[in-house]
Amino acid sequence: MDKTKTAALRIFFLILGAVFVIIGLLDKEYINVLNKAVRICLECIGIG
Amino acid sequence: MLIKRIVSFLTVLIAVLILCSCGKNEDRGKYEGPEGFVRDRDYSYRGDGFGGFPSLESFTAGTDDGGIFTSDDLASRDMTLINIWATWCGPCLNEMPELAEFAELLPDSIGFYTLCVDGYEDTDNMASILSKAGYSGKTIISGTGDIGNLVDSAMYVPTTVFVDSSGQIAGSVVGSPRENLAGCYLAALNDALENTGLQRISLPGVTEAESNG
């Protein structure tokens, strides 16, 4: 892949990724993640 | 050539899945797992939960109707059930309709609340789930003190705790029974009542499940 295309894709995904993260932070999506991560839904880990 | 085949296979698979999921809206909201994955025990795990639950003596709590939940509410009943759930927890949602029916059958001496751990963040979603499940009681959505400790110590969802009139935890059900939900909760309730020195009760139309000790 030529250098310009590589650089362009890198910049694109860096910006897109950062923008997505910011949107998610503003939307408080990280609280969803935190809530899910500190508690266990038994079915989710394949037990019940 | 190979890639084309895989892509077309995936497209067909996805189309089938979407069609299947559209047809799955049953009234009672019961999630039927694939064949062979239904548990054959009536009971979920009963006991002290994981490391025990704190007693509810000193706390403040708010409910979804804008009211408050206090130790007076506990004191006025022989036993109070608190069903702890989360909006993202499939099994919690699945047991909700039957649990709501069970709550309706309970006599006035037994209280019933649900506690939604992300109810404060996701109030609309929580309200929609509760109304679809046919639940007409109260839901605790915020709290401090011992209520906070209770939420912290409920590592698994769903967890239902049985709290006596003085705020002590007399029993709990962790996870959710696949069959005879009402019977399982009744058995757990009766064991909790017995632990507190009270009489066991019976409910119309409910066959109490076998105690699994």
Next chain:
Amino acid sequence: MHRDRMKASGRIQKIRIIIQLCSAVLCNGYLAGLKRGRLFTGKTKAFCVPVLNCYSCPAALGACPIGSLQAVLGSSSGRFPFYVLGTLMLFGVLLGRLVCGFLCPFGLIQELLAKIPVKKISVPKKADRLLRYLKYIVLAVFVILLPSFFRNGLGASLPWFCKYICPAGTLEGGIPLMLLDPGLRDLAGPLFWWKVLLLAVILAGAVFIPRFFCRYMCPLGAFYSLFSRFSLVRMTADRRTCISCGRCGEVCPMGIDPVHQISGAECILCGRCKDVCPASSISYDLPLHAHDPKYRSSSEAGHGASPG
């Protein structure tokens, strides 16, 4: 002359194993959780780690990105997972599958298993090519589609990959919890035993086929592989100095031919090929070195040139 360079073998590997161990400890450092049998509930669990690491492990300090992705996709409020996806994209574009090679604890476990001195199975080329696509199916179907669309009337969904497949979840979450909480053992039904079986098959597979799970099943590896062509950290093989000795291919844990496939979708940038190359043809293509004439991208090294 070139033989002297072979004595430098293992340099990258020595650094890499240390980084892998540090990563495993950082991701699963809450030892008090293992003692008390409780999960860590601190705020760091709002952050996704870059690797496949079950957040239901009592020792876990962060959130699993694949688990989080399913959780947000499957939540009844139907949100688009900006935060999780954005985090994954940043990891992908910055590190790509370097995460697999240097950070993933489950990858480390497979590598340790592959050290067991039994004859490795060489997967026939056709079967291997087909099986490599399986991980994309796992990603598309079990991580994305099923949690997003397969719901009941109340909007309840499931993390399909976590529930039915993930071996890291069984190893780090399911089994430790079963061991630590006796009451939980009552609940172990056919689903639990299916997952234990699957874990056993995958771990056994890793003994005979190095990085078995990474090659054929890991949805996170599949996701990162989409960024391989342009991630910031890459490796190159200079085909003009290559002497076609084949040693790189022999040591590659992912079973690819580094000369042609280095830094591609299947490469985890572990550097084993670099360590054994007698002609020093392989190197890491780090952003700082982009303008150093010593480091040439593989596209410049001559696509059409036949090796040796």
